[in-house]
Structures are given as structure tokens and as C-alpha cells.
Amino acid sequence: MWFSPELQRNLWLQLGWGRVLAAPILIGIMVAALIASWNPAPGSLAEYARWGFVLLLALWSTRRVADSLAEEVGGGTWEGQRMSGMSAWSMVWGKLIGGASFPWYCALICLGLMVWFTLKASPADPRIALGYQVATLVLAAVLAQATALVVALLLLRKAQFRRRLTVTMAQIAGLLAFAVAVYWEYSAVPLAAEIGTVRWYRQEYPANQFYLCSVAIFTVWALVAAWRLMRAELLYVNRPWMWTLFTLFCMGYAAGFVPWDIEPLTSRLASACVVGLVLTYAAFFAEAKDPVRYRWGLARFKALQWWRALEFTPWWLISYVLAAVAGVATIWSIMIGGELAWLDSWQAAMQRYASVLTLGTFSYVFAALLLFTLRDTLFLLWLNFTGKVRGRADLSGIVILAIAYGPLPMLLIGAGATQFLPAVWPIMVTNLIALAWPAAEVLVVWFLLMMRWRQATRIEIFADDREEPSIGQG
Numbered sequence: 275m276w277f278s279p280e281l282q283r284n285l286w287l288q289l290g291w292g293r294v295l296a297a298p299i300l301i302g303i304m305v306a307a308l309i310a311s312w313n314p315a316p317g318s319l320a321e322y323a324r325w326g327f328v329l330l331l332a333l334w335s336t337r338r339v340a341d342s343l344a345e346e347v348g349g350g351t352w353e354g355q356r357m358s359g360m361s362a363w364s365m366v367w368g369k370l371i372g373g374a375s376f377p378w379y380c381a382l383i384c385l386g387l388m389v390w391f392t393l394k395a396s397p398a399d400p401r402i403a404l405g406y407q408v409a410t411l412v413l414a415a416v417l418a419q420a421t422a423l424v425v426a427l428l429l430l431r432k433a434q435f436r437r438r439l440t441v442t443m444a445q446i447a448g449l450l451a452f453a454v455a456v457y458w459e460y461s462a463v464p465l466a467a468e469i470g471t472v473r474w475y476r477q478e479y480p481a482n483q484f485y486l487c488s489v490a491i492f493t494v495w496a497l498v499a500a501w502r503l504m505r506a507e508l509l510y511v512n513r514p515w516m517w518t519l520f521t522l523f524c525m526g527y528a529a530g531f532v533p534w535d536i537e538p539l540t541s542r543l544a545s546a547c548v549v550g551l552v553l554t555y556a557a558f559f560a561e562a563k564d565p566v567r568y569r570w571g572l573a574r575f576k577a578l579q580w581w582r583a584l585e586f587t588p589w590w591l592i593s594y595v596l597a598a599v600a601g602v603a604t605i606w607s608i609m610i611g612g613e614l615a616w617l618d619s620w621q622a623a624m625q626r627y628a629s630v631l632t633l634g635t636f637s638y639v640f641a642a643l644l645l646f647t648l649r650d651t652l653f654l655l656w657l658n659f660t661g662k663v664r665g666r667a668d669l670s671g672i673v674i675l676a677i678a679y680g681p682l683p684m685l686l687i688g689a690g691a692t693q694f695l696p697a698v699w700p701i702m703v704t705n706l707i708a709l710a711w712p713a714a715e716v717l718v719v720w721f722l723l724m725m726r727w728r729q730a731t732r733i734e735i736f737a738d739d740r741e742e743p744s745i746g747q748g
Contacts, residue, residue, distance in 0.1 A: 281368040319387070335415065338376075339422045340422045340444035365504050416497070417496055422445055498516055514584065521596050539607050563588075565727055639704070645716055686698065
């Protein structure tokens, strides 16, 4: 049952009788004071109430969700909860609803006031229908809280749970998610009022409905992510099916927004590749990189124990493989002229030639993007497998990569050594010779990683067949 002991405990802690009675009284006094002093129009009062909802849930509830986990870790009660036998869903709902129950209680009062004053206002005042406003605000709040919980669980999983820093980072992530979700309403010129429709995969949809549906889908994904991470904390086995589906969904979702009348197949494949590469980096920094766990996964693959090997498959590798498939398909689409591949006429042949002539350079750029991403992940793994910097390897890697992609190319340009730019900038790879630079870098970093990996695990990686410890199945 979702009404778990964890949820009941948080409700009792958050919703004392004094708080329950004080909240509506104080909010009522504030509303009465506004009406008595300024006598604003109902539309303005509705806007004030909406901002009250936004501030309570975007600022307060995200903080409470992250802090509820931090309090348990700091107080030493988290391990006891993990051993309590509660399900992952019960723990998630206990943190999301119970930990932020009082902010939700106050925010729902503001939401009720917003609805009341909106109904009393002029029908021409609301820019977007009231139902869409309410649904967007509620979904944005759930999305923000789920995002904050996901970030807190990720930092806990990476053994970097410093209470103040972790809570702040989780709250910032929740705030960003909330801002993206409500941007539709609070943008100066809402897209719904500007064009009215969204074109996605050659189909036109009502803009407000499409946006609301998108927010709802990503909210579900955030809840699923929190559930899967909570399962990992409870020592259940998580095979990466959900991450695979999420990567495919994001790649397909982004590809649908490409203008369908400009090289549709090539453009969509290219956008899917870029999204896959972005998720590769995101997944890499989200995971804990343990050289021994990587060794176990490799041993299972070597033994052809595919089902067991999936337990140890890193998320970033899945995203990279899917991005590589999309990248190779992009190059293939450029070379065959996109959707003209199945046409057999002289016009199609001419257009295929034009496609290669105009877009041929991009094929090298996408090949370089794949190689640079592989080089970066292998280099970051090398840092994580280095004992002296393992605790801060990700942060050190971000700084090094920022220098490699920023000041270093500028230094080469200033020194007149532009012939070496393909070694540091993928967009400068425009031919096969230039592609040799990132390919050579991948080989060098791979060699260094293998040496470091063997040193970190103190064994011969490819000759290890020992069984890894068994953990709970789920």
C-alpha cells in the first residue's frame, strides 16, 4: 500500500494541529489585508495566489524533500529504514508526499484561492484556460519534488552526501525542473498564444495540450527514476531497461521537432544522436564508477552470462551505444541522400549527389562527436580508477574537459597552430585525415585505462572468472 508507515510518520511530523489551523488563518489574514488596503482586481488576486503556490512548492517543498533524506542520513536512521522491509514505492511516496506535506497543504490553499478569484475575474483575463493552469502547476510541483529526490538519491549513491551541499544541489535541480515546466504559462509571449499548434513528426497538435502532455510524461519518468534509485538503495537488482527506454524516448521525442521539410530523415537521426550523447555524459556523472564492479560485468559478458551481465552494465554505455547507432545512421543517411535511397531515377541520383556534396562534411563531424565522447568517457573512467583523486574525479574531469574544449583551442588559434584543432574540436574534423586525431586519442586513452584498471583491481581483468557477491533480486 502506498499509505505506508513512512508516509504516516512524515504526516504526523509535518501536520500538527497547530500548523493545520494556523496556515489557513494566516493566509486568510494576508488576503484580507490585500483586499482592504489595495482592493486589487480578482485577476490580480488570482495571480498573487498563483505565485504563492509557486513559491511554496518550488522553493519550500523541494527543500523539504531533499532535507527529509538528509535528516535521516545525518541522524543515523537511514540504515534502519533500509532494513525495515518497506517497498521502494512506499519509501518514495513517504518522502515525496509525507516530507513535503505541510508545504503542499499551504500551497493547495493558495491554489484554491487562485481558482476562486480566476472564476470571479473577467473571462478575457486568463491567458490560458484555468484547467491547464491548475494541471500545469500541480504537475510542475510533482516533477520538481521528484527531481530533487532523484538528485539526492544519486548523490547518496555516489557516497558524496554532505548534507548542506547535497540539499542545495537537489533543491536547485528541482527549481530548474519547475521553471521548465511552468515556462509555458509565465513566458512573456506564451507559445500557445503565438502559434497555437506544435508540429511534431509532420502532425500538428494543439500547443497547450501538447505541452501539458509532455510535462505529464516527464513527471512520470522522474517518478520512475526515483523508484528505481530507491530500489538500488534497498539493494534490489536494477537491470537497465528503464534507462534504455528513457534514452530511446528522449531521442525520439527530440527528433520529432526537427523541421520536416529540410532533410527530414538525416536531421532527425542527427538530433537523436546529439541527445544520446548528452545523456551519455549525464548518465556517466550520475553513476558511481567502481573498477571492481566493472570487472564483474566484464567477466559475466566473457562467460556469456548475458542476464547477469546486465546487472553491471553502466548507463552511460547504453546511451553511447544508442547514440552511436543514431550517428552511424546519420552518416549513412547523408551518403545515400536521406529518404531518396529507395528512389531510382536520375532526379533522385542528382539529389543524392547534392546531399553528399552539401552535407558530406557533417558526416565527419558526427563521426568525430562519437570519438570525442568515447575519449572523454574513457578519460573520466581513468580518473575515477585513480586512487588519489577518486573522490573528486568527476569534478576534476569536468574542469579538465572545460579547459580542453575552451582555452586550449583558443591557445592553438593564437599560436597559429590551427592544423592541430581537429585534435581538440570535433567541429573542425572535416576529412578522413583529420578524423585520425580523435581516433588516435581514443586508442591512447584506452591503453592508459587498461593499465589503470588492472592496477586498481590487482588482477588480470580478462582472465577473471570469479563469482561476484550476490545481492537481492527484484
